[in-house]
Amino acid sequence: MRQLTTIDIKDFPLWEKMKEHRRLFSFDLEITARCNNHCHHCYINLPSGDREARAKELTAQEINDIADQSVALGAVWVLISGGEPLLRDDFEEIYLLLKRKGLLVSVYTNATLIRDEHIALFKKYPPLNIEVTIYGVTKETYERVSGRPGSYDAFMRGLNLLLEGGIKVRLKAMALRSNFHELPAMAAFGRYYTKDYFRFDFQLHFRFDRNEARNLDIKSERLTPDEIVALERGDDERFPVLVEGCNELINEEFSHVGCDHLFHCGLGNGGFNVSYDGKFRLCHSLWAAGTIYDLRQGTVREAWEKFVPKVRDMRSRRAEYLEKCRRCSIVNLCLWCPAHSDLETGELDSPIEYFCQVAHARSAAIQEADAARQEQA
Amino acid sequence: MELTLEQIIVPSEDIVARLIEDDLIIVPLVAGIGDADDELYTLNETGKAIWSLLDGEKTLGSIAEELSREFNAAPGEIEQDLLGLAGELLLRNIVVAR
Numbered sequence: 001m002r003q004l005t006t007i008d009i010k011d012f013p014l015w016e017k018m019k020e021h022r023r024l025f026s027f028d029l030e031i032t033a034r035c036n037n038h039c040h041h042c043y044i045n046l047p048s049g050d051r052e053a054r055a056k057e058l059t060a061q062e063i064n065d066i067a068d069q070s071v072a073l074g075a076v077w078v079l080i081s082g083g084e085p086l087l088r089d090d091f092e093e094i095y096l097l098l099k100r101k102g103l104l105v106s107v108y109t110n111a112t113l114i115r116d117e118h119i120a121l122f123k124k125y126p127p128l129n130i131e132v133t134i135y136g137v138t139k140e141t142y143e144r145v146s147g148r149p150g151s152y153d154a155f156m157r158g159l160n161l162l163l164e165g166g167i168k169v170r171l172k173a174m175a176l177r178s179n180f181h182e183l184p185a186m187a188a189f190g191r192y193y194t195k196d197y198f199r200f201d202f203q204l205h206f207r208f209d210r211n212e213a214r215n216l217d218i219k220s221e222r223l224t225p226d227e228i229v230a231l232e233r234g235d236d237e238r239f240p241v242l243v244e245g246c247n248e249l250i251n252e253e254f255s256h257v258g259c260d261h262l263f264h265c266g267l268g269n270g271g272f273n274v275s276y277d278g279k280f281r282l283c284h285s286l287w288a289a290g291t292i293y294d295l296r297q298g299t300v301r302e303a304w305e306k307f308v309p310k311v312r313d314m315r316s317r318r319a320e321y322l323e324k325c326r327r328c329s330i331v332n333l334c335l336w337c338p339a340h341s342d343l344e345t346g347e348l349d350s351p352i353e354y355f356c357q358v359a360h361a362r363s364a365a366i367q368e369a370d371a372a373r374q375e376q377a
Numbered sequence: 378m379e380l381t382l383e384q385i386i387v388p389s390e391d392i393v394a395r396l397i398e399d400d401l402i403i404v405p406l407v408a409g410i411g412d413a414d415d416e417l418y419t420l421n422e423t424g425k426a427i428w429s430l431l432d433g434e435k436t437l438g439s440i441a442e443e444l445s446r447e448f449n450a451a452p453g454e455i456e457q458d459l460l461g462l463a464g465e466l467l468l469r470n471i472v473v474a475r
Contacts, residue, residue: 007417099406126408
């Protein structure tokens with residue numbers, strides 16, 4: 001009988017156990033809110049020299065304590081994100097302390113600060129993956145989005161260092177007004193460098209600090225529902241999957257099922273997020289009053305075991321939400337969620353017209369493609 | 378390297394072994410432990426029993442004796458299993474021999 005077995009992360013035994021009961025699998029650490037880029041669409045970035053933000057950042061010792069507590073609860077996987085995590089002088093210390101706890105470590109970075117030292121670190125102590133965002137494949141477009149001259153060359157240099165170093169890189173792209181004309185080229189670029197994985201994200205949500213001027217910038221970068229649909233239709237890999245799942249995504253039965261719970265997603269079932277200043281939240285978008293737990297004043301165990309169930313049990317009394325969103329047959333296609341609702345309106349349960357329009361446009365496109373498919377069959 | 382029952386093996390400093398919900402998961406810390414960087418390892422119940430006895434003091438022979446008593450099995454059979462697992466762990470740099 002074979003005593004030692006190799007397991008792939010996707011076959012991890014905990015996945016099955018998570019179906020049986022809620023248990024901790026992963027957590028995200030936003031180790032800084034600062035970034036060296038100044039992207040208009042970003043929900044978090046503060047200037048790299050922001051002293052106040054820097055002073056509030058969790059220290060490596062605090063991160064070590066949070067990681068210890070999370071590992072004791074069974075966490076297996078941690079994502080280091082930001083802001084730009086490589087802005088921190090102690091990035092290597094943080095990365096290694098997480099690795100040494102037996103955690104699988106992923107890193108989100110814009111790659112512009114990647115240096116030879118990082119490549120040596122990642123080669124010796126491999127991350128699960130490094131995820132890099134593409135903002136454009138030309139200098140003009142990239143820097144229009146990043147808002148920083150010289151950032152395109154720095155991105156290309158960093159990406160090349162990662163690829164030449166044999167580091168496992170995944171690329172993703174934000175689909176924005178500023179780079180819409182270049183999206184096909186960005187997709188080709190992304191798929192060329194990461195054959196197994198590339199994705200667009202068109203979901204822009206408002207800022208964690210509720211900065212009104214910056215929220216207007218974000219709004220100006222959003223694509224129209226028709227543009228989003230055109231983008232999805234042009235995705236030969238993902239659109240057929242959406243059409244295939246048409247009957248699950250669009251379900252008239254939803255309109256007969258009422259429920260006043262706010263949270264219907266999986267948040268808080270297997271993971272959590274920690275902000276740069278130690279705030280425990282069920283996901284990175286959730287900043288509403290009553291949904292934030294300060295880890296500088298408490299423990300991960302208390303947050304996970306007592307606070308999360310309370311948040312998940314939050315309810316709505318707003319008739320507009322209960323009658324419109326909760327009974328919507330295309331709710332599975334909607335970008336709406338309580339966290340985004342709060343960021344947009346200050347309420348966890350307000351319908352948002354833009355998301356509604358996007359969902360209906362996506363639904364129409366999917367149903368049309370499904371009808372054509374059935375006709376052909 | 379061929380292991381003998383007189384040798385002692387200990388978990389390598391290049392891995393982290395974690396017991397998660399009764400599963401023993403071995404997480405490589407450095408490159409070169411598995412065939413790919415995102416590979417993990419798990420041990421079955423017998424493997425777990427062996428792993429728990431790798432205290433840096435016991436030889437493989439004394440571990441075999443202990444397991445033989447615990448599982449009420451023939452020493453020869455246990456020794457074969459033990460050397461097989463120990464060899465595989467050593468080959469993958471999950472343990473080191475002293």
